[in-house]
Amino acid sequence: MSTAASTQYKHVSYLWDEKKAAELAGDEVALLVYRSNLLGADLRLTNYGGGNTSCKAIAKDPLTGKETEVMWVKGSGGDLASMKRNGLAALYVDRLRSLTNVYRGIEFEDEMVELFNHCIFDLASKAPSIDTPLHGFLPFKHIDHLHPDAAIAIAAAKDGKKITQELFNGSIGWVEWQRPGFDLGLQLKQCLDENPGIRGIMLGSHGLFTWGDTAYESYVNTLEVIERCAQYIQDNIHKQPAVFGGARLQSLSKDNRMQQAANLAPILRGFCSSYTKMIGHFTDDDRVLEFINSNDLDRLAPMGTSCPDHFLRTKISPLVLSLKPDQDLSDVKAIKEQLAPAFEAYRAMYTEYYNSCKHPNSPAIRDTNPVVILYPGVGMFTFSKDKQTARVAAEFYTNAINVMKGAEAISQYTSLPRQEAFNIEYWLLEEAKLQRMPKPKALSGRIALVTGSAGGIGKAIAKRFANEGAVVVVNDNDATRLESAKEEFQKEYGKDVFATAILDVTKADDINGALKVAALAFGGVDIIVNCAGLSISKPLEEHTEKDWDLLYDVLVKGQFLVTQAGVEIMRKQDIGGDVLNIVSKNALMSGPNNAGYGSAKAAQLHLSRLNAAELGKDHIRVNVVNPDAVISDSKIWAGAWAEGRAKAYGVTVAELPAYYAKRTLLNEIILPGDIADACFAFVGGLLNKSTGNVLNVDGGVATAFVR
Template identity: 70%
Template sequence: MENTVDKISYKYVSYLWDEEVASSLGNDEVALLIYRSNLLGADLRLTNYAGGNTSCKVMETDPLTGQDVEVMWVKGSGGDLGTLKKSGLAALYVDKLHSLKKRYRGLENEDEMVGLFNHCIYDLDSKAPSIDTPLHAFLPFKHIDHLHPDAIIAIAAAKNGEQITKELFGGKLAWVPWQKPGFDLGLILERTVQENPGITGLILGSHGLFTWGDTAYESYINTLETIERASEYLNENYGKNRPVFGGAKIQSLPKEQRLEKANTLIPLLRGLCSSQNRMIGHFTDDERVLEYINSNDLDKLAPLGTSCPDHFLRTKIRPLVLNLTPDADLSDTQQLKEQLVQQFEDYRADYNAYYERCKHTNSPAVRDTNPVIILYPGVGMFSFAKDKQTARVSSEFYINAINVMRGAEAISEYQGLPEQEAFNIEYWLLEEAKLQRMPKEKPLSRKIALVTGGSGGIGKAIAEKLAQEGACVVITDMNEKALNEVNDEFKKAFGKDTAVTATLNVTDGNAIVNAFKTANLSFGGVDIIVNCAGLSISKSIADTTEADYDILQDVLVKGQFLVSKEGLGILRKQQTGGDIVNIVSKNALVSGPNNVAYGTAKAAQLHMSRLMAAELGPEKIRVNVVNPDAVIRGSKIWESGWAAGRAKAYGISIEELPAYYAKRTVLNEEILAEDIANAVFLCVGGLLHKSTGNVINVDGGVPAAFVR
């Protein structure tokens, strides 16, 4: 295998092949397939997240006969090339796949072929075969790449794409008109290759690219060179005959103003998008987005919808373009909402009409009619989906669609997929079956939580529990160093789409505003607010200073008030209810020595919670309290001298405190930070959705603290 890294220089794609790594894999063609796939998936200019598929055909020993048989290893259903492992491949007998041609009964019965793929499986640990399996099986090449590069789809979605393909690639790439993926398309690809000997690839109209080679490396290079040539051609033509997207119609707001507009608007949009199912949001003001949404061609192109099936399956067939000017005054929430409501109603009506025009007798019921992609000219793009990753990926897919429209318009005229064809993909019974097989969502999926005091101890345990149960979490704390460590820890544990951090001193109004801005711009709003930030001072009344008293009131009482008040504004914009959970203390109910300032502040927190519960109940906003006691292990409050103060008050040593606290409870149990986190989850996890104003003591059972 020749290492050509010194000979190859690409401008529009990335050459990532490392001969040393490839050589270490020896002649293991499946390992080389995975390596090649990971390289292709690492460059989003080549394919979308979870899009495309790759394959190789190798000789294996049949476990039943002991004879050598040809087996195709191909990316299975639902996998992603960038993270593909062997467990994500399907392995099938090639001869059995070919034998299915005898069973094929035509387009009307095409879907039944998918079930027959399972009878061709060689490796019983295989991933489920995808609908694209025959597209690879019927092509007579050892290594095959099927990708959705923006540059190729721009040609595939151009009005005269077939002619451009022929001229640009000199007949080395054949053109296959649009057809829904499946068994019949596999037969068409096979026939096209037979009728065009010597071609190096295929462009599928409105869809994507097939390339191949005798080795993994040859296939990789063929793929790169084909996409590079298409990209070069597009870039030669941008602005050549007319300005990109017809030129700018409006100008973008400055960056900070764009973010302020998005911050103000996104909770309202999230609430409207959640009319059927609660959604998580994403915002981007990527320069490619701004060029498109600010252009003269936006009104022409946006209604045409996307072309590649991978695009509109993630984004819906077309976006909602907001009828708002960049400098619109968004301060009147009620007036703004009335305006948005009408636009959403119009969008839903249009989507329902599309469904009614295109549905078949056996089509699945109409799905959520709300938009996935929302464009605000001059500001940016919002996307909404069931979780952050899906919302982010939907945004990325629409940027792919923008790239396609940009390229197609530069060389010809962009064409979206015909509406009926788009519907046939979106409401394909096989796609519906895939949706029905999705794992059950976690209890806090689709919800966003903001936790104060989250860098350690109880706060961190709460954030971890909420993330484990499916929530997106905004972790706040005034300790920036500890917060950075937590940020790294959560990314390793949960990936990049679950948690973000914000530095927050709960006595600083501006910092509170910025923390919720982080929640808005990261996830779309907030559903759960956990007031956990705190400190403790244990002194006799004689030793308690005015400064001691004031800081406890400021952090515990006023902090809880300010954070809840700011969060309430977002909850009200969304109008989807919500939860506020205040971490108070057993000391709010029990009088003890050397505790006057702390106990007074905790009692104020508790009663404030009751007052809030009474006031906010009609808006379906629940307010509940969790009262911990003696959480020693890992708790930050013991670092401040509190432990020494309590030990002195009880006439024992610091080392004796855990046992002392456990023995004074009826359960004789040590209380851990995880116990408090579980109580918070109980409040917000759905089982107590008709409960508010409650106090849950997590103290092992201190009779003096029993609520009465």
């Protein structure tokens, strides 16, 4: 990496490593991937999944053996930061450009997308994106199309064209807003033909095109243009007496913001899940707070965003809450009554937007609930089909805030006209892309808290739920064990599928803390699995009061407290839920040396029945899974319990698995995954009208049959 080059930039990151690039010399496609990854790594340059890059190089035609010009361009979907060679589409340049011969005009440009397939060079390449002709009609070997906040701020400013002309002294062209597609590609070529020698083109309300003869020249040109845009905006922001018209109110303290957000998130999630269950995300980023606390919020927020990448993920506009930052949220009914009209008004606004802008062939109206919800003084909530999409929506709206801030500093912010926004949101090509996406999994949109999920049965349940589409709060009272589980879940699922919390089920503060994590990370909770436990096996005369209290505190009181706190959140959401209690065959079967554990398990079982009877009115189902002898990866079996049971049955510890299997009707050893399967059976959708049930997973122990 050149130190001199890297120090000349203040607003972007120069990441080019000359040694690494030298290793790729001669392979233009490898250099394209390398450059793309560098650009995608700096979120000031482009958004997640946004932007595209390309290169043109000579390759041998597999049909003729002759050399031909091929364009490699980022394919549909994917992200620049993580893109690999298989994320590129490869097309014959001459065939792509020859499509102008059959182009019937802008009203028919969508039909050109299928014709891109006739231009494919590499049959194993990614599907070409709608931006393919934007790269294809420009002659440059390497091209970057990005959505940097600094450039979009200029592109979305009322005087953006004039500012671009003056700032770059005519070296950056300008093309007015138009939906991406074949015709926009032709307009880029026309702009270049009319302005030979320019180094880039600004797309009104959209983004930036820059280029170079080599990968490095394109990279540096891109950085230099964005750096100049960013510096210009910063200089003008510093001249302002106040950003966004100054602060209208002050934020709560960090701790109070987090507590207020945790209290409110389940209520908001309930409103936003009226169509389908949503997963939430919360941020109190300083940039967000500056905007939502400002005097200009009420003017700018309804305008919506400009860049189509921002808009597609954040909807036409956010919902701004009228709650006071420090408002008492304890009266849930009153808060819901206060918020209900705002949600009804938003849904009505969105419906009117759809009806007034729709075309005869438009897809049906989608979910009318907001994606972005702003709570002045507290922060921003976003809700979507999964955690990643909700998190990315928050990132995109933060980008939109940056754009508004910059545009207001240099001129006046302008957003996409509502019809243009609709044409993007309900574009038939976007709808086709949505229809091609995999169907949701059985637990998509569900949030689960499984106690004791850093190992054994609890971890197996958490993983099964995650595999079925849920997000999970992984927890344990052992910090070391929890850290190990965190690393395992991170490697297997990534950051958007789980959160972690220390949780001792006998401590109310820990329980509330874990549920606060669930609310802030995901918006609430749908599934509570009471799995944490311990075992003590002693003859009656050896059983101590301390043993008795510990068993009842963890198994019975713990189940009660976690259920109580979880149900409070479920009632805030008002979308139903599930409580699953992992009990034991010992709740039904009497055995030696088991007075404390067996009676505590019996109490857990009957508490489950009592809860089922009480919570049915809230559409909260309560069911029980009764395992037996799940030895694998269990802390219970690592200690004195195994020795006690072996002694009671007159066998060695090593002989216990076989002993337990032989006494079952099926002669089977029970594994953690078997219990996880049973839990999924209850919550996976086929037993939605079942509550108060007991499912034995013990290989078949006749004396433990419920009836």
